[in-house]
Amino acid sequence: MTALSEQARAKVNLTLRVVGRRVDGYHDLESVVAFADCADRLTLQPGAELSLVTSGPGAQDCGDTSDNLVLKATRLLAERVPNLRTGGFVLDKHLPVAAGIGGGSADAAAALRLLARANELSADDPRVVEAARLTGADVPVCLPSKPCVMTGVGENLSPLQLPRLPAVMVNPRVPVATKEVFAALGLRAGQLNVGVVDLLKSTGWPTDGSSAADWIAAVKRGTNDLEAPALKVESIVGEVLRALAALPGVRLSRMSGSGATCFALFANDDDAQAGAQLLKAAQPGWWVHAGALS
Numbered sequence: 137m138t139a140l141s142e143q144a145r146a147k148v149n150l151t152l153r154v155v156g157r158r159v160d161g162y163h164d165l166e167s168v169v170a171f172a173d174c175a176d177r178l179t180l181q182p183g184a185e186l187s188l189v190t191s192g193p194g195a196q197d198c199g200d201t202s203d204n205l206v207l208k209a210t211r212l213l214a215e216r217v218p219n220l221r222t223g224g225f226v227l228d229k230h231l232p233v234a235a236g237i238g239g240g241s242a243d244a245a246a247a248l249r250l251l252a253r254a255n256e257l258s259a260d261d262p263r264v265v266e267a268a269r270l271t272g273a274d275v276p277v278c279l280p281s282k283p284c285v286m287t288g289v290g291e292n293l294s295p296l297q298l299p300r301l302p303a304v305m306v307n308p309r310v311p312v313a314t315k316e317v318f319a320a321l322g323l324r325a326g327q328l329n330v331g332v333v334d335l336l337k338s339t340g341w342p343t344d345g346s347s348a349a350d351w352i353a354a355v356k357r358g359t360n361d362l363e364a365p366a367l368k369v370e371s372i373v374g375e376v377l378r379a380l381a382a383l384p385g386v387r388l389s390r391m392s393g394s395g396a397t398c399f400a401l402f403a404n405d406d407d408a409q410a411g412a413q414l415l416k417a418a419q420p421g422w423w424v425h426a427g428a429l430s
Contacts, residue, residue, distance in 0.1 A: 142178050144246040147281075148399055153361055155329060156323065163289065164287070164288060172303070172428070175231070176229050176239065181226075182223040190226075192230055194232065197229070221255050222251065227243060232307040233311060241272050242274075245275050252264050283295070297346075300348065303399050303402065306399070307397040310396050340354075352388055373395050376422075379418070380411075386401070408426045408427075412424050
């Protein structure tokens with residue numbers, strides 16, 4: 137077979153509520169998720185031997201390939217699909233790691249999509265979906281890479297019709313461990329983070345066909361409950377948020393996931409591009425991307 141290729145798009149949590157911590161230790165979430173137009177690229181050359189090679193500007197940040205989620209997802213799917221055809225993966229890494237935008241999860245999801253194609257499976261085959269869930273909490277939402285409301289521990293997805301939202305994404309190139317951020321949140325097993333009344337009054341999202349302005353207003357009413365604990369773990373998150381909030385034309389700035397990547401939404405592409413240029417000049421060591429979420 138010829139080589140197959142997939143994009144692994146960055147995930148952005150427009151909102152993220154931590155509903156509570158379950159008795160099994162996992163956290164229940166409610167998040168509006170969008171996907172960016174920046175991505176890693178994963179290529180699969182089907183063959184007899186499973187392997188992974190990393191390349192690109194972020195290759196040195198990937199660590200030991202034996203721990204990579206691409207291989208973990210592949211092995212989990214191979215346990216569920218007899219005689220699964222695998223092969224050699226090449227990961228062209230561009231997204232920052234440990235950044236709150238699901239880079240590793242997006243790579244794993246791309247691997248599952250490639251394996252589904254190579255083995256003539258549907259991307260929503262229950263075995264593919266189960267392998268995604270077992271690989272990591274963000275992998276199921278990255279499998280379709282479409283806007284949705286994500287609930288539970290990441291396994292429940294409700295599709296949304298999201299318009300194109302001009303945005304700037306910034307990472308200060310400081311990794312933030314998700315485990316440390318949740319530890320700083322400090323919820324005990326079985327403890328709720330929001331009250332019953334808060335759940336009943338949960339933000340309603342705009343209907344299909346709503347404008348970008350309607351969506352920005354709705355997202356602004358939300359929050360990211362991990363922002364405050366992330367600031368305790370890495371104070372530079374606050375510096376990034378202040379820099380984004382000061383940009384001309386910004387409509388909203390917020391952290392994504394458990395950080396340290398933050399994003400700002402704009403009314404138009406020109407403002408987003410101008411804002412990104414200002415940040416690149418002021419902070420040449422930061423990773424800055426101007427584009428759109430959808």
